[in-house]
Amino acid sequence: MRERARGEEKGLRAFVLGVEVQPAGQWQSIMGYHFNDSKLFIKIYVATPSLVPSCKRLIDEGIHTSQGLSIRGQTFESNVPFVLRFMIDENIQGSDWIELPAGTYTRVADTLTLSRCTLEVDVAFNNIVSHECMGIYSSIAPLRVCSFDIECGGRKGHFPDPQFDPVIQIANIVTIQGTETPIVRTVFTLNTCLPIVGAQVICSETEEEMLLKWRDFILTIDPDILTGYNIANFDIPYLFNRAKALEKQFPSLKGFTDLSRVKRLKCSMKDTTFQSSAYGKRENVETTINGRIIFDLLPYMFRNHKLSSYSLNSVSAEFLNSQKEDVHHSMISELQAGNDADRRRLAVYCLKDAYLPWQLMCKLSILVNYIEMSRVTGVPLNFILLRGQQIKVFSMLLRKCKKSKMLIPHVNKVGAQEEGGYEGATVIDPKKAFYETPIATLDFASLYPSIMQAYNLCYSTLLHNQDISKLSPDQYEKGPSGYIFVKGEHRRGILPQILDELLAARKRAKKDMANATDPMEKAVQNGR
Structure with missing residues (x-):
């Protein structure tokens, strides 16, 4: 070794x-x-x-x-x-x-x-x-959440580039999970700006000063979760790359990425590819800020909602019946170059862009649902955000196997060219016609899990052909494909046990939700 x-x-x-x-x-x-x-x-x-x-x-x-x-x-x-x-x-x-x-x-x-x-x-x-x-212990910790948004002074006809275009404003909305109103509304602006009612405006003469003030602000409020809309692929990388571009001119910005909860451990970025059978393939920038979770709402919307447009404006109109401030992106540089009132208009726009993601998170109970998913599957919260479905199932299998004194073999992955396909369920073509008499339709609730529970289908109950003679015929079941599984009366499989527990937990959650009087408690139980 x-x-x-x-x-x-x-x-x-x-x-x-x-x-x-x-x-x-x-x-x-x-x-x-x-x-x-x-x-x-x-x-x-x-x-x-x-x-x-x-x-x-x-x-x-x-x-x-x-x-x-x-x-x-x-x-x-x-x-x-x-x-x-x-x-x-x-x-x-x-x-x-x-x-x-x-x-x-x-x-x-x-x-x-x-x-x-x-x-x-x-x-x-x-x-x-x-x-x-x-x-x-079913309650959720009072996590501190910071939703933020940045504005850049782009060149006309060009998408903002951190090598050339400055960060001109950073808006922040700080809240406590479970509360209804923000505890801090702050916007950092490059150059002077008129006051905004209900918000703190912090002006800076130079971009270096503004970036360092924002870094100190994050360290002071110490958020558990950083959120926003497309912050993982734009806002955070832009801030880090912009600070990197200015390092030669302003050496103090070398410490800009020192945002983690672990001292002397700077943030890191890497390009990643997320691929899942459920969510497809996407190119992302994965940023690690030790001790803080980055919760980007744009990937969440892609994963969980079918919409015609995923812009913040469209999503907010769909779920909040609200939209962004009326400032077109082509006006941003002009407003920044204008007077204090113009920069105030831009700051209000930036604050709204930071406020809307937090509203979406509350309205859709996004954070509550993800925390409950983390609890049910036994994985860290960032696994729910960054990884697919398999790690959740793997975690539940590992936990149940540990209790049952079983081990899961590490099987090497088979190359894509060698992978075989799986035949799906039989779908019968409908008889298209106009029917005057009502037609009854029947549907299984959780079809595949129900079959696995009913017939005790599991890795741990699969019986090899040479071992059939060791059991009596009433102790096993032979499936249509020829595979033989031990019946649940003889040994309950690991997968059916997990499904039994999940369904029982869901029934308890529904009962607790019906009896709950507190809105947050209802949201927690519904998240399960």
């Missing part, structure tokens, strides 16, 4: 910290029905998460011993993201409440803190207590 080490890994004294042999019969693979057979599993502890893929490849390729032997094996759960692995091992759900019992932690002195958090403590990971999202 030392030969494969890269970067900081080369400085490690030891790569493998321990090897633990699991007792025979304690664990099983989820793939197939195994009749409680006894197989040995080996658990390997490595020094850093980045070593897991290297260790996996080494086992796949074979470990060559000094005696000339080559040892190969199947790896299990070697593709689990580190943060998800930690959460599953410690029974921590996504977006839930955790407790540090008295006497288990030590507060870090202000002069020794590594973060900008209000309270920083040292605590052993196994002292953290996670509370199930029930009763008083």
Whole structure:
């Protein structure tokens, strides 16, 4: 493994910290029905998460011993993201409440803190207590949300370019999750501007001064979530790239990207491709601001709503019956170059563009729904925003398998050219005609999940042909395609168990929603 080490890994004294042999019969693979057979599993502890893929490849390729032997094996759960692995091992759900019992932690002195958090403590990971999202722990934390929008002084006939065109205004709406009115309305302007009722206007003589004031503002209000409309692919990259372009002229802007909650850990950007069978393929800019979540409403609208136009103006008209201020983009540079009243008009426009995304988030209960999805599937909130459907199912499988003493094998992906298709359901062509008598139509509620529950279809209940003789005919079911599954009375499958729990939880949520008197509590239960 030392030969494969890269970067900081080369400085490690030891790569493998321990090897633990699991007792025979304690664990099983989820793939197939195994009749409680006894197989040995080996658990390997490595020094850093980045070593897991290297260790996996080494086992796949074979470990060559000094005696000339080559040892190969199947790896299990070697593709689990580190943060998800930690959460599953410690029974921590996504977006839930955790407790540090008295006497288990030590507060870090202000002069020794590594973060900008209000309270920083040292605590052993196994002292953290996670509370199930029930009763008083079903409430959502009072997260601080900052919705912002920028305006750029573009050249006529050109789309704004951070190498040439300045940022001229940055509007911010700060709210607390669960409240109805913003607690802060602030707009940063380049050059002077008339006051705006109900908002704070902060003017700057230079672009450098304005950008640094905005950075200090973000660090002061310390938002948990940064939101807006198309901020992931435009506003945030533009701010960072503009600061980069001005660094030679203004060296102080080298610290502009120091926005995270972890000191001395600057933000990073990378181009990514999001591809999902449910959402299609999109090119995005993924920005990491440690300790803060970037929640862009434009991708949310693409994913969840079928609209003729996804502009902020059209979306706001559709859901809020409201629209942006009447300022065409071609007027922005002219207003900036005008007098204080012109810049005030532009500032009102910019504030409205920051206010509308927050209104959409509240009206559609977007944040509440995503937090509840995070809780139900057990993944971090940013996984819900940045990743597809598979990670949610994978998380639920991992958690249920852990309780059932099963392991999920890490199967290498098959190349796209080798992938086979799946035959879909049979669709009968309708008999087109005008019918004078009513026609009754029947439809299954959750067709595929219902079939999986009824026939106990799961990886863990799939019976191999050579093992059929070990069971009596009344203990298994043969499907139309020839595959045989053990009946639920003999062993309930992992997938049917998950579906049973999800449906039962949904019924409880509907009951709690009907009994709830608080609007926020109703929204939380509906999000489930």
